Amino acid sequence: GAVVSQHPSRVICKSGTSVKIECRSLDFQATTMFWYRQFPKQSLMLMATSNEGSKATYEQGVEKDKFLINHASLTLSTLTVTSAHPEDSSFYICSARDRDIGAFFGQGTRLTVV
């Protein structure tokens, strides 16, 4: 099946620094990638949708200047959490969509801001 690789799986950073998370579709071209955030004991929350070569569409309440998304190629999207704070600590998950067979998820990144 289709494979989506997300890196890193875990990261600890100091408050005020920035963290970049990568999402790659390994064996298919993903024209659309989705970024989600998991809050404890809640379902995944969609943060933004990115289409290759265009600006990401952010969901209401998500700060676009804080969560920078770049989708420069059909196989790579990045999420950068800028000036991270402890409340940004969470589980971030990407999903890449293959038009024919559906959407597949990365392994997730557990971010801890100290």
Place this chain on the structure above:
Amino acid sequence: GQNIDQPTEMTATEGAIVQINCTYQTSGFNGLFWYQQHAGEAPTFLSYNVLDGLEEKGRFSSFLSRSKGYSYLLLKELQMKDSASYLCAVLDSNYQLIWGAGTKLIIKP
């Protein structure tokens, strides 16, 4: 609005069969997914239904009725490792995933 309903929690016995239901009301429909999620991990893909009927994959089967806005995930020969949350998600007309809150499945020996 868009809505997906599934039971919050279910309990079943090892070796038995359990059916987890999901009903949905969404703007458009481009398929329904079932995911399994163990605590602290990302969801893993189980099944994708876009046409009516039953899809069988080993111990897991998924059923879809688009006219009824209804799906179920059937787990047979339950094992302790099947204890997890099971998430139902619908791909809407904009190809965005609309998620249910998940069903926590507890397996007892």
